[in-house]
Amino acid sequence: MPRRSGLGTVVGALALITAGGAAVAVSMAAVVAVVMARRVVTPVGARDEDxxxxxxxxxxxxxxxxxxxxxxxxxxxxxxxxxxxxxxxxxxxxxxxxxxxxxxxxxxxxxxxxxxxxxxxxGWLHLGPWELSQPYRNVVVDTPLGPAPAWFVPADGDGERWVIQVHGRGAKRQEGLRAVAPAYDAGWNTLLVSYRNDGEAPDSADRRYGLGGTEWEDVIAAVRYAREQGATRIVLMGWSMGGAITLQAVLRSEEVREALVGVVLESPAIDWADILRFQGSAMGLPDQLGDVVTNVLSGPLAVGLTGLAAPIDLAALDVVARAEELEVPILLLHSEDDGFVPIDGSRRLAQARPDLVEFEVFEGARHTKLWNHDPERWTGLIGGWLERRSADRPGVDAEQADVVG
The missing domain is CATH 2.40.10 (Thrombin, subunit H)
Structure with a gap:
């Protein structure tokens, strides 16, 4: 029999107790919400072999x-x-x-x-950059919490164009290796970074994920490193929660925007409230429980209940609400069949900024496995989009870039 997670055990208990009394069921629902909230912000340890x-x-x-x-x-x-x-x-x-x-x-x-x-x-087919045909170097990025390891894959050319890869929740730098080849072929260097609490970079004091609300500082450090090495045009690429981290770095840091010419989002976490509702429903829980989890993470009791150093302002992480602040082209890739992060948030972002967002929808792929499902299409989209960004000036959006050449 497969091992049940702590959350699965509580859900099972909730189903049994509901028949015995509504008041007890409400209490158990609160317990489930707290367990789910803790699980979302706690770095992944042993993974279920399902x-x-x-x-x-x-x-x-x-x-x-x-x-x-x-x-x-x-x-x-x-x-x-x-x-x-x-x-x-x-x-x-x-x-x-x-x-x-x-x-x-x-x-x-x-x-x-x-x-x-x-x-x-x-989805990681490669265990490290040593399996690729491109040369690489081990480097260190000086983050606010200390030195964080990274891989640097240089491309031929002037060295001014850099793609910075930001992996997702529970993942590591290997996640972004699939994008190295199209970046290299388009003449872009690649920096694959680690960030706080991912098992490679230094931990924060609470050892909890900020869902993008804290990790963005480490992306700023990666941008600073790239610029010190000669980067003048930078693209940030975020996977899953790495998408949320990337977007927060763009919205919160002028230093990032000064060199930014574009953003690539792969199966991104756009709307955490929506994601929590979706995941709760997938476990057979009421939609309203996702809203309770959101309140737990954002409320004053978050510190005591989840171990967070401070509550997470999920409303502030809503990039769709701040879409008018985005200024550079975005390539957005998501699958209808993601199964973990619903595509709805990506759709809303694309609808909010059709002038900037090139939205590519896949079918039949799962979460962050678009390359695995259709490598030819995925590689072509990434490579072609990067080639179009090669002549862009930082801070110039797609429509302006067409004018200024």
Whole structure:
């Protein structure tokens, strides 16, 4: 039987107690809201291995998985197993009968895949920049909390154009490696950064995520580093929560905007209230519970209930409400089938600023797995958009750039 999370246990209890009394159910709903709020802001430790492995034939290069939304995804993926002590690469689907999925095994990096019974699919196909064809360097960014490791992948050219990759919640720098090749081919250097509480950069005092409301300071430090190294045109690319972090850096820092020529958002967290409602509904909880979680995170009791150093002003993180402040072109990529961060927030941002936002909708891809699902389209969109930004001047929006050339 799969291991149940603390939240899943509380949800189950809530379902049973609801039949026994409305007052008790209300109390339990409050408990669920607090547990969910703590989970959102607490850095991810051990990840659930929710994929059931039915059989492995290494000689035939085949793995048999129980059908699930993750197992059924087209494309190439990483597979973590045995509590992340093992890692393999999965290729395309060989067959699918509605119950089981047979996929290619393209490699086993470490661990005994033949003994594994459960695993977790990841969109990171690459474990590090050493697996790419481009040279790279280990560098350090001096953040407000101390030195944070980063990877720098230089491109041919004058070295003035930089893409800074900001990974998502529970992820690490590897998440952005998929974007290195199109950036390199378009003549853009890539800096893949770490930030507070991600397991690589220094922790904050509370060791909690700020959902973009604190981490943006580390992105400013990355921009400062790039400019000290000669960057004059910078693109920020944020994945999932990294999208929220990126947008907060843009909105809050003149230093960032001085060198910024564009933003790329991959499956971004645009509206946290909407995300919390969506995730609660996916667990079978009432929509209203997501609003309660929002109030817990934003209210005066957030410090005591969640361990945060200060409440998170989620209203201030609503970038759609501040969309008129955005000034540079944005490439926005999201899948209808995200399954974790609903596409609605991205739609609202695109509708609020159609003059700046190029909105590309994918179908059939899951959260931050658009490249895995359709690498040709994804790579073409990133590379083509970066090529169009190569001559842009910082602070000049798309319409102005067409005029000034």
């Amino acid at each position: 994929l059931r492995i039915l059989a492995v034939d290494l000689a035939a290069g085949e793995i048999v998985l129980e059908s699930s939304p993750e197992a059924d995804m087209a494309g190439r993926y990483g597979l973590w197993f045995e509590h992340e002590s093992g890692h393999a690469r999965l290729g395309d689907i060989r067959s699918h009968d509605g119950r089981v999925v047979r996929r290619d095994i393209t490699g086993v990096d470490f661990g005994r895949l033949d003994r594994a019974r459960r695993g977790r699919i990841d």
